[in-house]
Amino acid sequence: MNIQVDKSKLIPGTTVFGGSESRKGYRLNKFAMSFTRPENRDAFTADEDAYMEQFGLNDQEKRFLRDRDFRGLIEECGGNIYMIMKIGTCTGHGLYHIGAQLRGETFEDFMATRNAKGAR
Amino acid sequence: MAKIVGGIGSSHVPSIGKAYDLGQQDEADWKPLFDAYKPVQQWLATLKPDIAIVVYNDHGGSLFFDKYPTFAIGAADSYGIADEGWGTRPLPPMKGDAAFSWHLCEELVYNEFDITVCQELEIEHGFLVPMHMCFPHDPDWPVATVPVAVNVIQHPLPTALRCYKLGKAIRRAVEACERDLRVVTLGTGGLSHQLNGTRFGHINPDWDQDFLDKIEADPLILTKLTHQEIMEQAGAEAVEIIMWLTMRGTLSENITRVHRNYYAPMATGMGLIAFEDAG
Numbered sequence: 083m084n085i086q087v088d089k090s091k092l093i094p095g096t097t098v099f100g101g102s103e104s105r106k107g108y109r110l111n112k113f114a115m116s117f118t119r120p121e122n123r124d125a126f127t128a129d130e131d132a133y134m135e136q137f138g139l140n141d142q143e144k145r146f147l148r149d150r151d152f153r154g155l156i157e158e159c160g161g162n163i164y165m166i167m168k169i170g171t172c173t174g175h176g177l178y179h180i181g182a183q184l185r186g187e188t189f190e191d192f193m194a195t196r197n198a199k200g201a202r
Numbered sequence: 203m204a205k206i207v208g209g210i211g212s213s214h215v216p217s218i219g220k221a222y223d224l225g226q227q228d229e230a231d232w233k234p235l236f237d238a239y240k241p242v243q244q245w246l247a248t249l250k251p252d253i254a255i256v257v258y259n260d261h262g263g264s265l266f267f268d269k270y271p272t273f274a275i276g277a278a279d280s281y282g283i284a285d286e287g288w289g290t291r292p293l294p295p296m297k298g299d300a301a302f303s304w305h306l307c308e309e310l311v312y313n314e315f316d317i318t319v320c321q322e323l324e325i326e327h328g329f330l331v332p333m334h335m336c337f338p339h340d341p342d343w344p345v346a347t348v349p350v351a352v353n354v355i356q357h358p359l360p361t362a363l364r365c366y367k368l369g370k371a372i373r374r375a376v377e378a379c380e381r382d383l384r385v386v387t388l389g390t391g392g393l394s395h396q397l398n399g400t401r402f403g404h405i406n407p408d409w410d411q412d413f414l415d416k417i418e419a420d421p422l423i424l425t426k427l428t429h430q431e432i433m434e435q436a437g438a439e440a441v442e443i444i445m446w447l448t449m450r451g452t453l454s455e456n457i458t459r460v461h462r463n464y465y466a467p468m469a470t471g472m473g474l475i476a477f478e479d480a481g
Contacts (some may be wrong), residue, residue, distance in 0.1 A: 086429040087357055093430075095401035096438050100357035104267050115266050117287045156398060163397045163439075164261035164355060168287030177217075181402040181469065195403065198467030200231030202217055 099162055107160020113137040114165035123172045152180040178202060204302075204379035206479050208249055208386040208460075209453045210242065211417060211446040212332035213393060213472040214258060216286075219331045223291060231467055238463035239335045242476045245460050246336055249478070251386040253299060254337070255306075255348045255372060256329050257448045258390045259355060262286065263326025271318035272360050273368065275310075276325075276349035277303035284324035294339055296325055299346040302379065306348060309375030315368060325349055332390045345386075354391065354442045362432075363425040365444040369451020376452070389449025391442025393464075393471035394435075403469045404437045410464060410471040413443060417475060418459055421450040436471075456480045 087098055097103065104111070113134070116122045126133040134144050146154035150173055155161035163180075170180050182192035193199050218235065221227070227236040263284035265271070281296040300321075307319050329349055337344055350372075353359055360368075369387070376385050393410040396402060413436075416424050424447060432441050456479065463474040 084361065086359070086361060087433075088428075088430045091430065093401075093434055093438070095399040096396065096433065097398045098357060098433065098438060099355065099398075104356050108267065111267055115262050118262065118285050120285065120289070123287075162262075162267075162355070168262065171288045177397070178469070181397065184398060184402040185400050192403065196468050198231035200229055201221070201235065201467035 103160045109138055110143050110159050111162050111165040113139060114168050117168035117172055150175060153183045204376045204381055204383035204385055205481055206373055206376055206452050207251060207384045208479055209449045209477045211389045211449055211475040214328045214331040214390040215470045215472060216327040219327050235465050235472055238474055241461045242336055251345055252383045253385045254345045255350060255387045257350045257352060257445045258328035260326060260351050261328060264324040267356060270353055270356055272353045274318040274320050274351040275303060275307055276320050276323040277307060278321055282324045284326040286326050294342055297343055297346040303348050305379050306375045309378050310371055313371050315371050323349055328390055332388050352445050359429055359441060362427050362444045362447055366425045366447040366451040369448040373452045387449045387452040389446035391445050392440050393443060393473040394437050394440045395470035396437030397439050405466050405471050406436050407466050407471055409435045410473055414462060414473055414475055417446055417450055453477055453479045454481055
């Protein structure tokens with residue numbers, strides 16, 4: 083068999099988004115994908131709880147969303163980074179804010195590790 | 203007869219698009235990247251292609267995990283600009299050439315590449331960033347395009363070799379078209395980057411430079427890379443580089459490199475390479 087992803091050889095600090103993640107995160111990612119329509123972004127901003135309810139999110143997903151815990155959404159709920167970024171944009175958390183959370187760092191500490199911070 | 207006249211590999215980092223829209227091309231940290239595309243723009247203005255086949259991945263612009271195709275091809279006369287969650291970018295819709303796309307689809311499917319045919323497809327940063335970096339668009343784009351969307355975001359992904367073979371099949375399909383068309387192909391994405399886990403921000407400039415060497419001189423060795431090897435060395439999201447192999451597969455061995463650049467300012471190794479193909 084052609085092994086492209088070796089599940090016995092985990093890459094430290096890395097999530098490989100495959101079938102199990104996509105199944106687990108399906109509702110959450112569908113919720114996030116809805117942010118591609120401005121009226122849905124407005125609806126979320128106007129009443130976050132009511133909007134989350136429409137997508138049948140579970141309590142853990144809702145808690146992470148309320149806490150802006152993007153690491154939890156990605157690592158525990160099957161969130162796909164490209165989908166979760168759409169939520170982050172709506173709540174004012176850009177990719178590097180999410181990235182700093184994932185690394186367990188402050189935004190400033192993460193930015194200090196970069197070569198040319200103006201290109202962001 | 204239609205023919206492939208060139209191939210371009212380019213990163214498609216969305217922040218490049220944001221910087222472009224904000225007019226930050228001359229700011230110190232962006233200038234090295236934007237200046238690097240000028241020779242490619244000039245070369246393309248001389249090369250005068252009619253069609254650009256753009257191999258890219260959709261990051262939730264118009265494709266979602268309810269039905270995410272491994273390979274999909276746009277077959278429309280126009281492609282709208284997707285709202286990816288941060289509004290629609292101020293770019294004109296992309297011109298298509300539905301007849302040419304359908305020709306490619308027929309050739310590919312009958313040669314055993316079973317692709318999904320899309321008569322409606324909004325395009326997003328994976329496609330747009332390399333296009334507006336390489337081509338002018340005021341008032342309109344100088345080329346018609348064929349979007350070729352590849353799944354590189356939800357494993358299982360097509361193998362590197364399969365992507366290279368797709369390029370070979372695209373070349374044959376182009377050459378089977380009787381219209382007198384000059385075609386360039388773009389392979390987009392990468393190079394090293396990782397956007398998840400505690401390894402977020404991982405880049406590997408040495409690996410990237412080696413990849414740029416090999417995409418020119420020894421693409422076959424790159425087709426042996428597994429997704430695991432790419433992810434270990436260059437980061438989980440670096441698997442996008444398999445789309446450069448589709449571009450390279452469309453080219454003959456009679457190529458000349460006209461430009462190459464590498465810049466890694468933030469969280470992605472941004473690569474650029476351009477080849478002219480004498481056929």
